[in-house]
Amino acid sequence: MIRKQDFSQIGPVLWEISTSFREDMRVPVRIFADDRMLEAALSDRSIQQAVNAATLPGLVSHVSVMPDVHQGYGFPIGGVAATRLPDGVISPGGIGYDINCGVRLLSSNISAEEAKPHMANLASALYANCPSGVGGKGSVPLSAKQLDKVCRLGAEWALENSYARPEDIQRTEEGGRIKDADPTHVSLRAKQRGRPQLGTLGAGNHFIEVDVVEQIFHPEAARAMGLEEGMLALQIHCGSRGFGHQICSDYVRELQGAVQRYNIRLPDRELVCAPLDSPEGTHYLSAMGCAANYAFANRQILVHHARRSFEQSLAGKVREWDLRQVYDIAHNMGKIEEHTIDGKKVRVCVHRKGATRAFGPGFAELPEEYRELGQPVLVPGSMGTSSWVLLGTEASMALSFGSTCHGAGRVMSRKQAKRTVRGDQLREKLESGGIHIRAGSMPGLAEEAPQAYKDVDSVVDVVVRAGIAKKVARLRPLAVIKG
Amino acid sequence: MEPQGYEEIEHTADWALRVRGNNLEELFRNAALGMLQLAGVEPREGLAQKRLIELQATDSEGLLVTWLEEILFILESEDVTFTEFDLRLEGNTRLTATVQEAPLMNIKEHIKAVTYHNLRIARMENGFEVTVVFDV
Numbered sequence: 001m002i003r004k005q006d007f008s009q010i011g012p013v014l015w016e017i018s019t020s021f022r023e024d025m026r027v028p029v030r031i032f033a034d035d036r037m038l039e040a041a042l043s044d045r046s047i048q049q050a051v052n053a054a055t056l057p058g059l060v061s062h063v064s065v066m067p068d069v070h071q072g073y074g075f076p077i078g079g080v081a082a083t084r085l086p087d088g089v090i091s092p093g094g095i096g097y098d099i100n101c102g103v104r105l106l107s108s109n110i111s112a113e114e115a116k117p118h119m120a121n122l123a124s125a126l127y128a129n130c131p132s133g134v135g136g137k138g139s140v141p142l143s144a145k146q147l148d149k150v151c152r153l154g155a156e157w158a159l160e161n162s163y164a165r166p167e168d169i170q171r172t173e174e175g176g177r178i179k180d181a182d183p184t185h186v187s188l189r190a191k192q193r194g195r196p197q198l199g200t201l202g203a204g205n206h207f208i209e210v211d212v213v214e215q216i217f218h219p220e221a222a223r224a225m226g227l228e229e230g231m232l233a234l235q236i237h238c239g240s241r242g243f244g245h246q247i248c249s250d251y252v253r254e255l256q257g258a259v260q261r262y263n264i265r266l267p268d269r270e271l272v273c274a275p276l277d278s279p280e281g282t283h284y285l286s287a288m289g290c291a292a293n294y295a296f297a298n299r300q301i302l303v304h305h306a307r308r309s310f311e312q313s314l315a316g317k318v319r320e321w322d323l324r325q326v327y328d329i330a331h332n333m334g335k336i337e338e339h340t341i342d343g344k345k346v347r348v349c350v351h352r353k354g355a356t357r358a359f360g361p362g363f364a365e366l367p368e369e370y371r372e373l374g375q376p377v378l379v380p381g382s383m384g385t386s387s388w389v390l391l392g393t394e395a396s397m398a399l400s401f402g403s404t405c406h407g408a409g410r411v412m413s414r415k416q417a418k419r420t421v422r423g424d425q426l427r428e429k430l431e432s433g434g435i436h437i438r439a440g441s442m443p444g445l446a447e448e449a450p451q452a453y454k455d456v457d458s459v460v461d462v463v464v465r466a467g468i469a470k471k472v473a474r475l476r477p478l479a480v481i482k483g
Numbered sequence: 484m485e486p487q488g489y490e491e492i493e494h495t496a497d498w499a500l501r502v503r504g505n506n507l508e509e510l511f512r513n514a515a516l517g518m519l520q521l522a523g524v525e526p527r528e529g530l531a532q533k534r535l536i537e538l539q540a541t542d543s544e545g546l547l548v549t550w551l552e553e554i555l556f557i558l559e560s561e562d563v564t565f566t567e568f569d570l571r572l573e574g575n576t577r578l579t580a581t582v583q584e585a586p587l588m589n590i591k592e593h594i595k596a597v598t599y600h601n602l603r604i605a606r607m608e609n610g611f612e613v614t615v616v617f618d619v
Contacts, residue, residue: 073598074600093598093599097596097618134592193556202593203592204593245596248596249596253545268600268601269544270602272599410495410496414498415494416493443523444591
């Protein structure tokens with residue numbers, strides 16, 4: 001049982017549990033939260049899970065916890081941990097089953113007022129053109145050879161096959177391609193699951209959402225991103241589908257033996273890991289890269305379908321119907337990065353599970369138009385509530401390994417949400433509030449009810465107060481498509 | 484505990500199932516039935532066949548995860564579900580199951596994976612108990 005008294009407040013919205021709390025902790029745990037959020041985090045096992053994560057070998061500095069934290073399995077959702085190269089560990093459970101689950105945002109010059117009479121048709125076209133739901137057979141079935149190419153090329157495969165524009169790729173984290181991906185380290189079973197599913201949204205909390213840009217907070221950054229008040233934007237939230245789930249499952253099983261071989265003691269078997277320089281560690285990293293690339297290509301193909309849907313519904317009815325990529329960002333990923341720890345530059349593997357990379361100004365990978373501003377960060381809210389566009393900061397590099405929040409964060413269990421909310425009534429309520437809903441499963445809709453989540457505006461206020469992100473724009477939903 | 488030997492318990496983000504069985508075979512069977520019910524799996528009328536599944540792992544918890552993952556994989560890749568299970572365990576590390584298949588009509592909810600999170604099969608006074616957390 002962890003209590004508020006176990007924390008020291010080390011900043012206005014930053015709290016720490018020191019290594020003296022439990023003898024197997026190798027680094028402290030720091031959580032970004034106001035009083036209310038800290039109490040919410042203490043109501044489930046989130047912080048216990050962060051303390052467990054703080055026992056991994058090779059950790060540097062601290063385990064960072066975001067204000068949208070909630071209980072997961074192994075790591076908490078909203079956890080960030082960095083392990084040093086070469087002998088620190090990589091933990092598949094610290095990245096999650098949905099490898100490179102992430103968010104993509106597109107902007108437009110379509111006035112929301114002008115598009116309003118066509119919004120129901122647009123929602124239906126998106127639902128029809130973007131395959132969704134459990135299993136979900138994709139629109140781009142792949143041969144074994146093609147899947148290997150997707151594994152190696154990621155979003156570049158989509159570009160080669162006319163599903164992308166060059167500027168989409170430039171405005172994607174890592175250019176949409178993890179270069180060390182190697183499909184020879186991916187099981188046949190994962191490939192069997194991955195081949196039919198490319199270009200699918202999936203179910204659960206994944207969605208496509210048409211938004212209106214409601215308010216701009218940083219005009220210069222908004223201009224660079226093509227975001228203008230009153231105009232439509234589109235968000236896509238999904239990941240690597242059954243392909244990534246199977247890769248993570250395979251390696252969590254395989255590494256159960258590795259922890260014994262490397263004499264690693266852990267408080268939870270879901271945290272299994274292997275040294276980054278071990279065969280098991282390098283194989284997982286290259287397989288994880290394949291799933292990450294699959295997810296980049298998956299979101300890209302969904303963008304292709306979304307552009308087609310906009311054209312079908314709006315061409316000739318509004319002045320312009322094109323969608324331009326703002327950015328695409330992962331929030332479940334392990335990345336090899338250089339960070340300054342105790343004044344020294346160190347190469348580390350940053351595990352972000354339910355946390356978004358948020359690099360500050362000057363980061364060379366960013367396209368020129370964003371380089372002096374910082375990396376765009378996309379923070380979707382719960383269904384029917386606002387979403388946020390933020391910017392990474394220099395402070396995030398120092399405080400959270402260049403990371404910030406990824407969403408609102410759940411506070412209510414799925415079981416309780418289904419008990420207290422009816423999917424059909426929720427849909428009626430959202431529709432009467434002017435939000436068009438297209439969903440395959442009513443219980444699934446109920447589980448994602450807004451009251452099951454924290455208030456995303458409060459989460460964003462905490463990361464802004466902490467200095468690990470800056471506000472650019474707030475988006476309001478007009479249509480939500482779910483599996 | 485529900486009479487069927489499993490019950491959903493609270494978990495903020497994912498799903499957790501508490502399962503009991505008088506012996507390990509019953510525990511594994513109840514875990515499979517509970518998982519299929521959580522996922523809202525609906526079989527349909529059609530050609531029903533029996534299938535033999537043989538699995539092994541290094542311990543009983545690993546075997547339970549492997550067993551549930553096998554069912555999820557078949558559900559997703561073959562559009563087939565199961566209605567009856569006849570299981571045999573050898574030394575807690577080998578499982579032989581004869582299962583009754585049924586064509587799949589619908590799955591309401593998506594289970595991404597079976598986790599090892601705090602997974603421990605506990606011996607109780609009248610059998611065994613385990614809590615399984617699923618990533619959804």
